[in-house]
Amino acid sequence: MAKKGIVVSKHKYTLSEKLYYPEIFKGMGVSIRHFFANIFKKKYTVTLQYPEQKESYTERFRGKHRLMTREDGSLRCVACMMCATACPAECIYIEAEDVGDSLVEKRAKLFVIDELRCIFCGLCVEACPTDAIRMDTGEHVEPEYTREAFIYDKKKLLQKTGRSVAIQGGDSDYIHKN
Amino acid sequence: MVELIIWTIVKILFILGFTMTLAGVLTVVDRRESSMIQDRIGPNRANLSGDVWDLSKRWRFLGLLHLLADGIKMIFKEDYSIKSGNRWIHTFAPVLAFFPGLVILSIIPFGGNVTLFESSTNLQIASFNSGILLAFAFSSIAVYGITLAGWSSNNKFSLLGGVRATSQMISYEVVLGLTLMGIFMIYGTLELNAIVQGQQALKADGTPDLIFGFLPKWGIFLQPLAMLLYVAAATAETKRAPFDVPEAESELVSGFFTEYGSMKMGMFLFAEYAEVVIFSMIFTTLFLGGYHVPYLYDSGFIFPFNWGTVSMNPTLIGFIQMFMFLLKTLIVAWGHLVIRWTLPRFRYDQILKLGWKMILPLALANIVVTAIILSII
């Protein structure tokens, strides 16, 4: 048996709908109601007067990235590239560098995020094993005049930095004993 | 003779000034009104107070300053002229779209007879026998501006817009004339002042000529169907929503003026609002009794049902009538904007179907019925 399609019944127009004008007047009635309600009391209007008034975001809002530092002020990022690998927009570019000690060993020489390409999915934050990158600034990326200015380097990403004492490497003794 | 020239110049300046100001204000009102209808706030940022953070302390004049800001912006924007296409026609087209419409103002009676400094005049720039036909003639010239703009831009969107405008406006011109036929038959004239007079006349015995004893003989009451059809046809003529297919932002970028910038584009936009004002004036004249105030006659108020009379100074009456005309125009223009922000755009074929298959037969039927009734009476 042939597959049956879905039967959609056509809307039957009533006489007043067919005449069109009554419907137009009804529509105009709605327009006029809103017009007068809004012009005197802003009854339906919900617009916020940005930037004077701002909506506060939820805590989980994913804003501009920032890089975190350790207690001693050094960058927490160990250039593991987990964020760069997880990033679906491929907008993180990292170059690693040997620190030269045997405790941290590796850090990011370059850490660059192209905020124009970023889709603010937050996967980088989830991927980071060291709590080095966060998106909790609660801020949008500011408008800039050139494309290059949206390429945030370490310096820009550190502007909003904070100390994170999250345990690195999973072992609570690991960082403190050394 | 000198008197006549001075009066004419004064009248021209007055009506032109009024139309231009109103058209300008409408550009802002349109935006504010639409935002009110759509539960937004609309443009309210332009202000004279500079960098004051507190919104309530800024001098914003309800956003009317945007008119000024827009004007300044339009004038100082780069006067872009196209590299390919016909540059002369491209430059000339906005002029052609804008000015012919203004000629229509000359035949509109915007007040009764006033006497100032012992010289009296009818508040109408020119009185033609052909009257309203002149209006049709000039409004059809405007379509050339649009068609040429579309064609000379060398851009397919523009051309499509231009072609759409042509066929739409030519179709609706026919309809437009026919919808008004009933009015002309009733009042027996094409001259607009005569039509206005006809709408609120006194009977031969000096009593008011009213329908059912209380309704003035305005077009809207005598020809309600013609009124509805005329509004549809005239809206189509002004190319405004729901008939704005020549512009059709969502399909044609900006239609016929896609390739325009700065004040040239401004002229197209302005022409649109000027047309709205002119439409409102004609509508007022034909259907709302023109400058008439209900029950106010040359000698003063004569209320129906023998409620009494109030006699007034004729000059005062003249000014009241002029004021009434402008007020009616304003209200009609406002209503026109409400229509725009209520209805979605018709599909292109629907527009032509509506014009040729619905409005045209109805208008013809209206003529026939009117003729029959008139001959019976």
Next chain:
Amino acid sequence: MPTIKIDGKEIVVESNTTIIEAAKKLGIDIPVFCYHEGLSIAANCRMCLVEVEVNGRKFNKPLPACHTIVSEGMSVLTDTPKVKKTREGVLEFLFLNHPIDCPICDQAGECYLQDHYMAHGGYESRLDTEKVRKNKAVPIGEYVILDSERCVLCSRCVRFTKEISKTEELGIFNRGNHSEIGVVTGKSLDNEYSLNVVDICPVGALTSRDFRFKKRVWYLKSTPSICSGCSMGCNSFVEYENGIIYRVKPRENKDVNGWWMCNEGRLLYHQINNNRLTTTLTKGSEISQKEALSKFADIIKSHKNSSDKIGVVLSTHLSNESAYAVKSFFKDYFGVKSFYINNKKDGKSDDFLIKKDKNPNRIGVSLIIGTNSIDKTLKEAVKKHETLIFWGGEISSEFDSIESDLKKVKNIILFATNKNILTDIADISFPITSIVQERGTFINVQNRLQQFYPIEKHQALTYNPTDKGVAQITSITQRIYTPIEWLVNLSKKMDYNYSLDSIFKVFTQMRKEIPQFTNIEYKDIGLNGFLLKEK
């Protein structure tokens, strides 16, 4: 020839086969750490434990698959709960003191511990005392760095230095929890093959100092290639991203290099990444390709009636196909008779892989040019010819003695991969692809025909990370052509109809002309090469 069953699948194998080899034939995967085909069997990691039944009787304890020889009627089970439990247990012990450094560990992505944990481990740590700490990031030689904490003590590296390099630098010291790999006092891991321990180390304990932190391995793409460091032609994988090579690893070929490769060959890739010739030059300064080609064409045309004044010098780094194409182009179209070979100096050698002859394709190029021209030296050439065309810019062994005469030669045309003195001298230099950027074949010292493949993008070259944060790869203004493509360009310029425009056409032609190649199809060469018959 015992018949055994593994997980119910039957197979007949040679006697003396271990279970793990039999399982490999069946495509059954048994996790290992210490077992390596190229090394002796230590059976110390116990990761490969499987349950074994012989004639219906099950052994009480699981047996190591890498060490147990099959016998008739044996039935092996690799998928029982007991085996799973064993694997989990072994892994738990290995991870007990493991630092889990994966974010900073170069092995991450190709680490046996990671793989096995994901497949067979998956438990929570039960350790609540402190982990045993050991030395981290200790350089133990010029190329290798050791992290004792990550070591699983599989002893692969120790066995390598004992059995393959025979240098015995590494050993296991201390006892129990504190056992660790170390270098024997007074030595350092500096043998010619030391980087192999990095490959065989199943975890991140031994890592390469050259590759350290350059790239995470999962970004790398891999292309089979041949090492051009010496005439051994070790099989290799070239690993790269975006046209930049990051490391070279040996490719298993039991007939040539086994599983190994020398350090020098591995590090040769720096030459391909750096200091490349990327544009056409004249005496060291840039000109456009078009100009260079028409100049070249003019020079050749001027020798219309004096083709004996043209000499063509072929480098031993050219593939057989390029060499043949060059030869046929000049011989058949211009009647050039003088072909020379540009040999590299002999170098050190040993009795394992490193060969004295540093020319990867001397045998192939000589075969193609024909024996009678081999004796002719460059010394004669520079005196005899007005125009010398160098294919390949390697500095020959005779260079010092001919340098002054070379400068007197009227026209020197050079096709080279890298910038060196020759590009400064040459009247026109054309950039050509290096062997990782083209396809072709070499003949190695064993008379084995081996092929290499191009990496994905012809890009390249100098890698300058900038402070601005955007890594820039020096863009190539002109395309780099293979020698054959240059010949085609040239023939177009000179309105010749040159038909050998792909290596396959060249190879077909070569088969007709050169007897050693007669019976070979290109596809026969495969990844393991094809041993040519001696003529």
